[in-house]
Ligand SMILES: NC(=O)c1ccc[n+]([C@@H]2O[C@H](COP(=O)([O-])OP(=O)(O)OC[C@H]3O[C@@H](n4cnc5c(N)ncnc54)[C@H](O)[C@@H]3O)[C@@H](O)[C@H]2O)c1
Ligand SMILES: CC(C)(O)[C@@H](O)C(=O)O
């Protein structure tokens with residue numbers, strides 16, 4: 545395991561070179577890995593494991609859209625696609641990739657098949673960290689491990705197919721067999737991680753819930769909407785407002801940030817833009833930091849977890865979700881975005 549310097553702090557990182565795929569396959573050669581759930585992470589992780597040569601099966605509710613999706617992806621009922629209980633029974637490693645609320649409902653079935661020496665694998669610290677709310681308390685004689693890809697399961701798969709790799713964090717909550725480390729790293733490499741950085745279940749879930757509510761998803765939509773609204777109220781056209789708020793960011797500037805950092809992106813803009821950005825980033829930080837602090841406190845208090853459980857356990861959850869997504873989709877900003885996307889030469 546390499547120790548790397550992250551801006552002055554040394555952290556442990558596992559890279560593919562030191563734990564090659566061959567070693568991962570060898571470590572897992574006697575294991576049957578059951579990926580339970582075929583939503584977003586399920587397909588990405590199971591298909592990457594399969595293509596990487598691991599012995600993997602899928603467990604999914606029968607007569608569901610996602611069962612049909614698994615069949616369309618080449619999983620064969622009775623051969624490597626089973627209902628959840630049968631897959632758990634066959635598994636030596638259970639990769640628990642139902643939605644976090646779904647994991648609560650199905651836990652008694654999974655627990656029944658967690659016999660001595662098996663491994664229980666999560667991609668989120670949610671169920672175990674908030675076990676006072678989820679009831680997920682694994683038996684003491686199984687390994688409990690985590691590989692959390694830091695991105696969508698869709699990107700995990702597409703990046704794998706492009707020969708790239710998405711970063712994941714990994715953690716060991718319980719090492720009952722003495723093999724938890726080898727198992728977790730092998731699985732992390734097997735699902736297509738580019739590299740793996742160390743965490744624990746609590747830190748994974750606190751940071752993940754903060755990130756997705758914050759800059760990755762919630763905050764970004766919030767600041768897009770705020771700037772777009774001001775521009776529109778001041779008489780700017782939708783195309784201009786959308787270009788200055790979203791399109792330029794995703795198409796031109798963020799790729800530069802991804803390549804070489806924020807200073808590099810700033811360095812590739814005009815001196816006028818640099819002066820303004822350097823003057824304004826701190827006021828924006830100061831205005832939003834109290835919101836981020838409040839968000840983190842809500843996460844740490846378990847309130848965000850409870851809100852997800854309550855809302856995602858409702859039978860009409862999908863219908864309500866679709867209505868909220870529709871509101872975003874039909875907003876003027878994202879309707880303008882639809883037209884702007886169509887205008888990209890590569891989309892013509
Ligand atoms: N979505 C992502 O890209 C992503 C990224 C990193 C980590 N994670 C974590 O990975 C895990 C899986 O997330 P996901 O987004 O892939 O899940 P998801 O919401 O797509 O659901 C996965 C599966 O759960 C099944 N399911 C839900 N409730 C069920 C129930 N009561 N009984 C039986 N099946 C049920 C659905 O049919 C679906 O196949 C979660 O812990 C999540 O936090 C997700
Ligand atoms: C893809 C995300 C946002 O990183 C993940 O955390 C999720 O919950 O889907």
Ligand SMILES: [Mg+2]
Nearest residue numbers: 668752753756
């Ligand atoms: Mg998340």
Ligand SMILES: [Mg+2]
Nearest residue numbers: 694695752756
């Ligand atoms: Mg995440």
